[in-house]
Amino acid sequence: MNKVRLEIIGLSYSESSTGAYVLVLGDKNSKLRLPIVIGNNEAQAIAVGIERLPNSRPLTHDLFLRFAHEFGIQIMEVVINRFRDGVYYAMLICKQGDELTMIDARPSDAIAIAVRVGCEIYAYESVMDEAGIIMDDMEDGSNAEDDSNINKVQPEPDLELLTLRELEDLLQMAIDNEDYLKAAQVRDEINGRKQ
Numbered sequence: 001m002n003k004v005r006l007e008i009i010g011l012s013y014s015e016s017s018t019g020a021y022v023l024v025l026g027d028k029n030s031k032l033r034l035p036i037v038i039g040n041n042e043a044q045a046i047a048v049g050i051e052r053l054p055n056s057r058p059l060t061h062d063l064f065l066r067f068a069h070e071f072g073i074q075i076m077e078v079v080i081n082r083f084r085d086g087v088y089y090a091m092l093i094c095k096q097g098d099e100l101t102m103i104d105a106r107p108s109d110a111i112a113i114a115v116r117v118g119c120e121i122y123a124y125e126s127v128m129d130e131a132g133i134i135m136d137d138m139e140d141g142s143n144a145e146d147d148s149n150i151n152k153v154q155p156e157p158d159l160e161l162l163t164l165r166e167l168e169d170l171l172q173m174a175i176d177n178e179d180y181l182k183a184a185q186v187r188d189e190i191n192g193r194k195q
Contacts, residue, residue, distance in 0.1 A: 003079060003122040008050070008111070009033060011043055013161050023108065024135075025080075025121065032132040034080070034123060036088055040166060042108035044173060049115035056176065061112045072096055078110040080123040083131040159189040167193075 009026040014037060021043035025034040038046075045061055047053075058066060068075065074095045082089035090107040093100060105113075114121050123132075159167065171186040 002125045004032075004125055004128050006034065006080075006121045006123055008046075008115070008121075011046060011050075013158070018163065019166060023111065025111075025123070026135075027128065027132075031134050032128055033135045034128065034132050036107055038108040040169065042106075042112065045112040046108065046115060049112050061109065061116060064113060065116055068094070075113055075117045075119050076100070077120045077122060078105075078107075078114045080107050080110075080121075080127050082124075083127045088127070088131070159186060162189075164190065164193060 004027050006025040007028055008023070010022075010024040012022055012024075014020040014022045019040050020037050021040065023036045023038050023043070023046065025036065026032070045059060048055070048059065049061065055062065065075070076093045076095050078090055078092055080088055080090045088107045090105050090110040092103040092105050092110055092113065094103060095101075111121060159170075162170065167186055167190050171190065
């Protein structure tokens with residue numbers, strides 16, 4: 001099957017689904033985009049990988065990569081290989097010695113791993129044909145509605161858009177990551193809402 005090379009175009013909070021984010025992947029050679037709704041934890045894992053934020057303890061994806069490294073397994077690429085009933089499926093293409101193995105994965109987890117190792121992200125053309133959408137105004141900023149929902153990659157969404165529970169989770173993550181400036185901003189937002 002033919003594959004399309006993708007890059008991460010945006011990651012933003014979804015106003016239509018509580019606690020959900022939209023990860024937008026795009027074909028470099030066209031305006032075809034693949035929007036994938038993912039959870040808060042997965043969005044944070046991808047953002048942490050993109051920003052290369054240090055952690056005092058390994059996160060799940062970091063642990064997976066350490067495990068793979070210890071056993072001589074290389075992550076070669078990520079392929080989004082199916083779209084059924086509104087659900088995306090992906091696989092990690094791994095190499096150990098001369099042997100290639102395909103491991104089933106959620107796209108969000110596979111992409112969180114891909115941004116950490118710097119491997120390519122692909123989708124089969126059939127997936128792009130079925131689930132891809134044209135977002136011709138996204139990069140030039142001429143469509144305000146699109147820009148409000150999908151922004152360039154950001155590690156965190158606007159604090160005003162988050163629920164109190166999401167803010168508390170974000171505060172804990174900032175503290176765990178020793179990002180005290182971010183923690184202070186989140187704390188101030190929480191205190192402002194409680195007054």
